[in-house]
Amino acid sequence: MLACRQVSKSYRTERGLVTAVAGIDLDVPAGRFAAIIGRSGSGKSTLMAMIGGLSRPSGGTVEVGGTDVWRLSDNALAAFRNEKVGYVFQFASLLPTLRLIDNVALPAMLGRRHGASGTYARAAALLERMGLGRYLDAYPAEISAGEQRRAAIARALINDPALLLADEPTSDLDEQTEIEIMDVLRTVNREVGTTLILVTHNLALAEQAQQIVHIANGALVA
Ligand SMILES: Nc1ncnc2c1ncn2[C@@H]1O[C@H](COP(=O)(O)OP(=O)(O)O)[C@@H](O)[C@H]1O
Numbered sequence: 001m002l003a004c005r006q007v008s009k010s011y012r013t014e015r016g017l018v019t020a021v022a023g024i025d026l027d028v029p030a031g032r033f034a035a036i037i038g039r040s041g042s043g044k045s046t047l048m049a050m051i052g053g054l055s056r057p058s059g060g061t062v063e064v065g066g067t068d069v070w071r072l073s074d075n076a077l078a079a080f081r082n083e084k085v086g087y088v089f090q091f092a093s094l095l096p097t098l099r100l101i102d103n104v105a106l107p108a109m110l111g112r113r114h115g116a117s118g119t120y121a122r123a124a125a126l127l128e129r130m131g132l133g134r135y136l137d138a139y140p141a142e143i144s145a146g147e148q149r150r151a152a153i154a155r156a157l158i159n160d161p162a163l164l165l166a167d168e169p170t171s172d173l174d175e176q177t178e179i180e181i182m183d184v185l186r187t188v189n190r191e192v193g194t195t196l197i198l199v200t201h202n203l204a205l206a207e208q209a210q211q212i213v214h215i216a217n218g219a220l221v222a
């Protein structure tokens with residue numbers, strides 16, 4: 001599903017060139033749950049952004065489902081981000097002026113792959129699966145942080161992505177809510193077969209994965 005070859009990223013800053021990711025080789029087979037673990041500043045988010053088509057590498061290649069992501073045209077890259085990858089970040093970033101159902105349906109409406117009624121039925125079903133069936137018409141501010149995160153997971157899944165990228169999705173939540181969110185992510189991985197890559201600095205969470213990747217200073221640690 002995922003093959004990174006010597007992928008790297010440097011940022012030009014006032015202090016000179018900062019190398020965030022320094023040549024990483026990484027393979028994750030389809031359907032697997034992999035965890036990327038490392039200290040703050042080790043390059044985890046930069047690596048995820050290159051995998052997800054959000055940030056262009058300085059060098060190396062990223063292949064997702066046989067597609068060489070960074071050789072896609074701008075339009076094809078936008079479609080890749082919308083259709084092939086789901087993202088869950090630490091801050092749920094639901095749009096505050098939209099109801100939950102609209103937030104979840106939005107990526108599918110942008111893709112216009114299905115009619116609006118099919119999309120809304122699917123969005124409702126996903127929210128129900130996340131235990132949020134009562135809140136279809138609620139606004140993000142009306143539900144808890146954990147519920148917002150579950151809604152963000154539903155939104156990430158609306159286009160049935162092959163790959164779900166979760167970058168520290170629980171690090172701002174209390175322990176019980178963290179367990180709930182992890183259960184949801186693992187269930188999606190197991191039951192739907194979505195490949196899951198979880199970034200965390202929490203070893204106990206990483207140990208739930210089938211594959212653990214340690215990174216330090218932008219490189220893999222053996
Ligand atoms: N946009 C940016 N500009 C300059 N430096 C950055 C930028 N994004 C990240 N970095 C630097 O790259 C390194 C890795 O950052 P990041 O990938 O966010 O690490 P992590 O997610 O593991 O905490 C850090 O030293 C960080 O300061």
Ligand SMILES: [Mg+2]
Nearest residue numbers: 044045046167
């Ligand atoms: Mg990070």
